[in-house]
Amino acid sequence: MGEGFRDRIVWQRAMELTTAIYELTRDFPRDEVYALTNQLRRAAVSIPSNIAEGHGRNSHGQLVQFLCMARGSNYELQTQLEIAARLQYGVDAKRSLCHSLSIEVGKMLNATVTSLESGRASSKI
Numbered sequence: 001m002g003e004g005f006r007d008r009i010v011w012q013r014a015m016e017l018t019t020a021i022y023e024l025t026r027d028f029p030r031d032e033v034y035a036l037t038n039q040l041r042r043a044a045v046s047i048p049s050n051i052a053e054g055h056g057r058n059s060h061g062q063l064v065q066f067l068c069m070a071r072g073s074n075y076e077l078q079t080q081l082e083i084a085a086r087l088q089y090g091v092d093a094k095r096s097l098c099h100s101l102s103i104e105v106g107k108m109l110n111a112t113v114t115s116l117e118s119g120r121a122s123s124k125i
């Protein structure tokens with residue numbers, strides 16, 4: 001836990017995901033600005049925010065708790081991306097990039113939580 005959260009690969013990928021979500025939702029219909037657009041952006045922002053907050057806590061237990069919240073936000077995001085796909089909102093390539101980044105972030109969060117829970121935390125994740 002000694003390194004800063006900005007050095008964590010999972011946080012960096014989550015930031016890329018957040019940026020990609022903002023790029024995707026720029027193409028959504030205007031009437032979705034307070035609905036799906038807002039929901040996607042809030043879920044995306046929550047992921048790196050929870051990773052950062054967890055790293056600011058004083059225990060592995062709290063870090064795991066915040067990483068699990070980030071994971072929950074990522075699942076929420078994946079569901080919202082599926083809704084956007086079914087409604088044919090946004091550019092397919094942008095949506096595909098968001099989905100791929102979300103899957104990658106999810107795998108990294110799972111690996112980090114598993115590592116912390118087993119007591120072998122990696123300094124690079």
